[in-house]
Amino acid sequence: MSSIISISGVTKTYATGFKALKEINLDIERGEIFALLGPNGAGKTTLISIVCGIVNRSSGTVTVDGHDIGRDYRAARSLIGLVPQELTIDAFETVWATVNYSRGLFGKAPNKDFVEKVLRDLSLWEKKDSKAITLSGGMKRRLMIAKALSHEPRVLFLDEPTAGVDVELRQDMWAMVRRLREDGVTIILTTHYIEEAEAMADRVGVINKGEIILVEGKAELMRKLGRKQMTLELRAPLSAVPDGLSRYALELSADGNQLTYTYDNQSDRPGVASLIRDLEAAGVQFRDLDTKNSSLEEIFVNLLRQEP
Structure with a gap:
């Protein structure tokens, strides 16, 4: 063009x-x-x-x-x-x-x-x-x-x-x-x-x-700068994130009923499929999940924050 x-x-x-x-x-x-x-x-x-x-x-x-x-x-x-x-x-x-x-x-x-x-x-x-x-x-x-x-x-x-x-x-x-x-x-x-x-x-x-x-x-x-977030609704609450899942830097909600995984296309964090396998291996079961992508506004704000 x-x-x-x-x-x-x-x-x-x-x-x-x-x-x-x-x-x-x-x-x-x-x-x-x-x-x-x-x-x-x-x-x-x-x-x-x-x-x-x-x-x-x-x-x-x-x-x-x-x-x-x-x-x-x-x-x-x-x-x-x-x-x-x-x-x-x-x-x-x-x-x-x-x-x-x-x-x-x-x-x-x-x-x-x-x-x-x-x-x-x-x-x-x-x-x-x-x-x-x-x-x-x-x-x-x-x-x-x-x-x-x-x-x-x-x-x-x-x-x-x-x-x-x-x-x-x-x-x-x-x-x-x-x-x-x-x-x-x-x-x-x-x-x-x-x-x-x-x-x-x-x-x-x-x-x-x-x-x-x-x-x-x-x-x-x-695609390049957006962040993705997956939230898992757990079948049973957790008191802490299992040690076997530490590489995912998961966030556990205050009530222990949700796990949140944040990742992007530029990081070296493992993908969702790997997380699901490791959750199963750790005996963590979930009944629902929700995913969302960051908006252009979030990308814009993050870009300005990175400026000197």
């Missing part, structure tokens, strides 16, 4: 001397949903703003579908839709006028059918004649997305798109994002709702203190 965005050696140092970004190298693949995760102040919004031409980089290069964002700004920017964190809409313009005006800013000819489709997809059609000031917070957020889509971009940046949005509207938005991806639009999102990234993203990048510390396919990331 070819890259639609290529970021090479990008840095950003402010006049105060603060280094917001340090040698960022990142390629975004065409047609993927890429989640950029990081704590507040990590550099997520700065990086997005540089790609979108809102903030000047200190060094490095950025291309969008082969167009350099400095030398060929208009061509690069015309390919990008941006939904920023802050609401930036004219409070006294109607929904219809807002989206059509945004389309015109990119030199696109009027297209009533396309604008109607965007508004319908975002459940804004019945509000098309309403002024922005009368909309709820969630509807204003939808209007921001409609503005970003008005000029038919091939890349869509969503910077905390569902902040302050209720669950129903959030689900509608992600259904729309999936449809956009099916149409070939590349989606880059930042979000504090890590379960959204887990549900939506093809790949995940983690940025911290202005540096990319990891880029990995979501499934591969969870």
